[in-house]
Amino acid sequence: MTGPMLRLEGLVKRFGGLVATDALTLDVVPGELHALIGPNGAGKTTVIGQIAGELRQDEGRILFEGAEITRLSTPQRVRRGLARSFQITQLLEDDTALDNVALAVQAGQGHGFRFFRDARRDPRLAGPAMEHLAAVGMAGRAQVRVADLSHGEHKQLELAIALATGPRFLLLDEPMAGLGASESKAMTEILRGLKGRITMLLVEHDMEAVFALADRISVLVYGRCIASGPPAEIRENAEVRAAYLAEEEV
Amino acid sequence: MTLVLEQLLNGVQLGVMLFMLAAGLTLIFGIMGVINLAHGSLFMVGAYAAAVTAAQTGSFLLALVAGLAAAGVLGMVIEFVVLRRLYARDHLDQVLATFGLILFFNQSIILIFGRQPMFVNIPPAFQGAVELLPGVPYPIYRLVIIAVGILVALGLWVLITRTRIGMLVRAGATNREMVRALGVDIRLLYTVVFGLGALLAGLAGIMAGPLTSVQVGMGEQILILTFVVVVIGGIGSVRGAVFGALLVGVVDTMLRAFLPGFLRTMMAGSEADALGAGLSSMGVYLLMALVLLLRPKGLFPAHG
Amino acid sequence: MGLVLALLTFAALAAIPLFPDLVGGPATITLFARMILYAIAAVSLNLILGYGGLVSFGHAAYLGLGGYTVGILYAHFISGSPFLGLIPGTNQLLVTVPAAMLVSGLFALAIGALSLRTTGVQFIMITLAFAQMVFFLFVSLKVYGGDDGLIVRRPNVLFDLNLRDTTTMYYIGLVALAAYVWLVARIVRSRFGRVLTGLRQNERRMAAIGISTYRYKLVAFVIAGMGAGLAGALMANLQRFVSPDMLAWTKSGELMIMVILGGAGSLIGPIWGAIALVGMETALAGWTEHWQFWLGPILICIVLFARGGLYGFVASLLKRDGR
Numbered sequence: 091m092t093g094p095m096l097r098l099e100g101l102v103k104r105f106g107g108l109v110a111t112d113a114l115t116l117d118v119v120p121g122e123l124h125a126l127i128g129p130n131g132a133g134k135t136t137v138i139g140q141i142a143g144e145l146r147q148d149e150g151r152i153l154f155e156g157a158e159i160t161r162l163s164t165p166q167r168v169r170r171g172l173a174r175s176f177q178i179t180q181l182l183e184d185d186t187a188l189d190n191v192a193l194a195v196q197a198g199q200g201h202g203f204r205f206f207r208d209a210r211r212d213p214r215l216a217g218p219a220m221e222h223l224a225a226v227g228m229a230g231r232a233q234v235r236v237a238d239l240s241h242g243e244h245k246q247l248e249l250a251i252a253l254a255t256g257p258r259f260l261l262l263d264e265p266m267a268g269l270g271a272s273e274s275k276a277m278t279e280i281l282r283g284l285k286g287r288i289t290m291l292l293v294e295h296d297m298e299a300v301f302a303l304a305d306r307i308s309v310l311v312y313g314r315c316i317a318s319g320p321p322a323e324i325r326e327n328a329e330v331r332a333a334y335l336a337e338e339e340v
Numbered sequence: 341m342t343l344v345l346e347q348l349l350n351g352v353q354l355g356v357m358l359f360m361l362a363a364g365l366t367l368i369f370g371i372m373g374v375i376n377l378a379h380g381s382l383f384m385v386g387a388y389a390a391a392v393t394a395a396q397t398g399s400f401l402l403a404l405v406a407g408l409a410a411a412g413v414l415g416m417v418i419e420f421v422v423l424r425r426l427y428a429r430d431h432l433d434q435v436l437a438t439f440g441l442i443l444f445f446n447q448s449i450i451l452i453f454g455r456q457p458m459f460v461n462i463p464p465a466f467q468g469a470v471e472l473l474p475g476v477p478y479p480i481y482r483l484v485i486i487a488v489g490i491l492v493a494l495g496l497w498v499l500i501t502r503t504r505i506g507m508l509v510r511a512g513a514t515n516r517e518m519v520r521a522l523g524v525d526i527r528l529l530y531t532v533v534f535g536l537g538a539l540l541a542g543l544a545g546i547m548a549g550p551l552t553s554v555q556v557g558m559g560e561q562i563l564i565l566t567f568v569v570v571v572i573g574g575i576g577s578v579r580g581a582v583f584g585a586l587l588v589g590v591v592d593t594m595l596r597a598f599l600p601g602f603l604r605t606m607m608a609g610s611e612a613d614a615l616g617a618g619l620s621s622m623g624v625y626l627l628m629a630l631v632l633l634l635r636p637k638g639l640f641p642a643h644g
Numbered sequence: 645m646g647l648v649l650a651l652l653t654f655a656a657l658a659a660i661p662l663f664p665d666l667v668g669g670p671a672t673i674t675l676f677a678r679m680i681l682y683a684i685a686a687v688s689l690n691l692i693l694g695y696g697g698l699v700s701f702g703h704a705a706y707l708g709l710g711g712y713t714v715g716i717l718y719a720h721f722i723s724g725s726p727f728l729g730l731i732p733g734t735n736q737l738l739v740t741v742p743a744a745m746l747v748s749g750l751f752a753l754a755i756g757a758l759s760l761r762t763t764g765v766q767f768i769m770i771t772l773a774f775a776q777m778v779f780f781l782f783v784s785l786k787v788y789g790g791d792d793g794l795i796v797r798r799p800n801v802l803f804d805l806n807l808r809d810t811t812t813m814y815y816i817g818l819v820a821l822a823a824y825v826w827l828v829a830r831i832v833r834s835r836f837g838r839v840l841t842g843l844r845q846n847e848r849r850m851a852a853i854g855i856s857t858y859r860y861k862l863v864a865f866v867i868a869g870m871g872a873g874l875a876g877a878l879m880a881n882l883q884r885f886v887s888p889d890m891l892a893w894t895k896s897g898e899l900m901i902m903v904i905l906g907g908a909g910s911l912i913g914p915i916w917g918a919i920a921l922v923g924m925e926t927a928l929a930g931w932t933e934h935w936q937f938w939l940g941p942i943l944i945c946i947v948l949f950a951r952g953g954l955y956g957f958v959a960s961l962l963k964r965d966g967r
Contacts, residue, residue: 182841209838251853254853435768436900440940448937450934570769
């Protein structure tokens with residue numbers, strides 16, 4: 091496939107007087123892991139929200155695999171293969187880890203209007219769901235209620251659910267936030283394993299992880315992209331250092 | 341033509357009543373996130389307090405004070421005893437608890453005053469009619485209600501656009517979390533908003549007394565109509581409450597006045613009357629359905 | 645544990661008419677029959693309220709529509725003139741009940757299609773308002789009694805059974821309740837049910853895994869409306885009378901209270917809630933004319949302090965004993 095897999099064209103989002111996304115243009119090419127970094131309040135999560143279709147941009151277009159998806163709803167985008175994970179985990183608290191993933195598998199199969207058979211005993215749901223749990227290292231925790239899982243496990247489960255929708259493109263909103271050092275390492279390895287198979291846009295504050303994983307990095311400040319390029323280039327970029335990296339002491 | 345003008349004014353007058361309830365309801369929801377079914381009870385209590393005081397003393401002024409005081413005090417008690425515990429709860433709990441309040445208040449009124457409706461005289465100063473146009477007399481009292489409604493709307497507008505409390509109210513209606521984050525004395529803001537809503541509901545009740553009979557259940561009838569207003573206008577929006585209330589008031593009044601006559605030109609009289617009564621009482625709900633189809637968030641949504 | 649409690653509940657309910665003296669005579673059987681029919685309505689509301697998290701404040705409308713379907717079909721059966729010149733009247737229970745469910749379901753489809761475009765507090769207000777619209781519709785239908793309601797002089801016919809006999813009606817109600825509970829039990833465990841309970845817990849998550857939530861909510865709304873229609877149709881036969889009272893907004897409130905009191909989101913909690921609320925109302929009404937004066941504060945206390953309802957309470961007791 092030629093051309094970018096995801097393309098943002100002149101995206102603008104305002105909240106009252108505040109411009110959260112300021113004429114943002116960005117390409118993510120097939121197969122790459124593209125990191126989106128920037129100081130707090132730079133509008134990274136707002137960008138993810140617009141790509142996922144939860145926020146409606148005020149101006150600009152979003153193209154996915156060459157087709158405009160600007161007006162599609164979130165579920166429609168997911169069904170096209172564009173999934174996301176949440177920074178603040180959005181899980182079904184009363185259900186088990188397996189239930190959460192199985193529901194995403196079910197959504198991917200598109201057979202929701204079945205009223206009689208017990209879904210929990212359906213091997214076509216539990217089988218793939220277990221595989222996705224295993225892929226994030228949670229096979230042993232499948233039957234635990236979400237409310238009883240740790241924060242780190244919530245983050246892993248977020249990823250497993252996103253994977254279970256069968257995405258070709260993943261929007262990852264701070265998958266490492268709040269994780270301990272060893273948990274971050276584990277998450278980094280999981281993402282590394284996905285590279286190449288799934289194109290990813292990663293928003294992350296953990297610079298160690300970003301520079302270890304990213305093929306390209308874009309830097310967002312006050313809603314505009316001030317630099318974009320391979321990690322080595324971004325590391326040397328004076329403007330980026332001034333705006334951002336210096337205070338983070340990379 | 342003169343009849344049309346008269347009914348139009350009647351519609352505006354109903355709209356004014358609805359506005360006073362809807363403004364309180366929508367602000368309370370906008371600021372505190374609470375749905376208060378007992379808002380209609382404040383309307384009823386204001387009406388009863390004023391009716392009783394007027395019957396005892398014969399003074400309209402005292403009746404006005406008594407009605408406002410009763411609604412205001414009751415509003416504060418409700419907020420303090422029940423609603424305060426419900427801010428953090430979901431809407432379901434709020435609905436059920438305030439439903440319990442309605443049962444309690446209605447039955448209390450029956451215990452104290454009985455089931456017989458009370459009738460209130462129009463204050464002497466406002467009796468009679470004036471000629472709006474040559475040959476078009478209109479009751480002064482209804483004009484007074486319309487005037488009071490306009491004053492209330494203007495007062496609210498000044499309060500919301502020109503004062504610090506108003507700024508917080510506006511901010512709260514669009515972003516509740518932000519007001520919390522600003523470190524404002526939220527308790528005080530809540531009490532002010534709730535008290536204001538209670539007073540407006542009481543005022544509407546006082547003014548409604550001489551037009552309709554004062555009876556148990558009057559609060560709920562108008563409450564549900566107020567919900568229609570809030571849904572049409574857009575939740576949390578005072579501007580929406582103004583337009584929604586006028587729209588509902590005028591449409592409801594016009595349909596009731598003219599639909600049966602219109603139908604009578606097409607079918608037998610008794611059938612036309614029955615169908616007309618049915619359709620006109622359903623009219624505002626159909627209007628709501630139409631608004632929902634076109635603008636699911638109401639005509640003037642407060643939340644972005 | 646849930647299954648055991650359900651079986652115990654139904655066994656107890658099935659046994660009640662066998663000991664008429666124990667429960668206070670045949671008049672009490674009528675009371676229990678009413679509880680059973682309200683239980684059907686409460687279970688149906690629980691499907692959307694308890695499992696789906698949709699706070700519908702207009703559920704009595706479907707109850708009343710079901711009742712009026714039976715009443716109107718009976719009236720045309722007696723007069724011999726078809727309804728709207730098209731549909732002949734009937735008094736066959738096997739026709740009237742499905743017809744009632746169909747009518748309630750169609751109204752639920754129309755009202756749900758509009759209301760479900762909104763969420764939260766707007767949804768509450770809108771369902772309440774539309775139910776009020778249906779209420780006014782029947783108040784204004786003077787042909788069918790208007791304010792005064794419609795008398796169904798003889799109950800519907802079902803084979804050779806005597807539906808005037810309250811015990812017979814009781815068992816018909818119980819069978820209907822069992823069937824509907826079984827249906828709901830299947831639904832909440834199915835793929836559809838997984839989506840429904842997911843909606844209650846986190847609607848944002850459901851959209852993010854690619855589920856268009858609207859259609860699921862609407863289908864659940866219709867199934868629930870049909871359940872209430874079933875309850876209303878049987879109630880019209882039990883009371884041999886329907887009136888706008890049946891779809892008053894206070895009735896919707898009572899149905900919600902039954903669900904919460906019994907335990908929202910549990911299979912049989914709403915049955916207990918219906919029995920408890922109707923029982924409590926009857927007891928209070930036997931004691932004082934002003935029973936609502938006491939019921940109001942009781943409700944507030946239930947909401948403020950008793951989370952999880954009766955079912956949650958019993959379940960927590962059993963769990964403690966189990967350890």
